[in-house]
Amino acid sequence: MIKVAPSILAADYLNLQRDIETVEKGGAEYLHIDIMDGAFVPAISYGPGWVKQIRPISKMVLDVHLMVQNPERYVDEFADAGADIIGVQVEATQHIHRVLQMINNKGVGAEVVINPGTPVSAIEPVLHMVKQVLVMTVNPGFGGQKFLPETVDKIAELDAIKKAKGYDFDIEIDGGVNNETVVEAAKAGATVAVAGSYVFGADDPVAKVNAIKEATK
Ligand code: DX5
């Protein structure tokens, strides 16, 4: 059964604690926190101060997705704020190996992220140093987009490398995930599913967390 990472991008910011507690009690293992800088992606979301305030109210794995140009500038701040995993987009830095080293040196789980247009080969040289790989299943920047089925082949490709080399990283998917789109992705090897609008856009977010899990049993 897949682990679920509700994305607070789609939560009610004026009732954020309520929404976080709802999904945590409802069985979500991760909480996905999307950081957008208005440069790598057009939107601006929120910063390390949010991670710092969320940390003491939740035991979920705080899964920070940096959609930020030159993420090396922010690793220390997000690590000190209490992130458990810090994800960096391979497209956003000229020094992916160094950034992942920085994250590991802070004692935080390092994650590398690839956009739909980026091949798995772009991250092969760093797969030995990550706790998680995020395969974007939409182009990053906004919630509520449609899942891109052509990304599923990359999940399978990663899963094959993982098995061949004996790595144990999680494979996460992000964008357009619901109880239908998650099925093929999980079959291909995805182990963590991010879901924003599907979960927090619903009247009963817990039912949606469970629906994702049930669909991948
Ligand atoms: C998109 C973000 C996602 C977003 C997913 O750029 O990285 O984490 O919250 O939203 P949904 O699940 O609505 O596609």
Ligand code: ZN
């Ligand atoms: Zn995300």
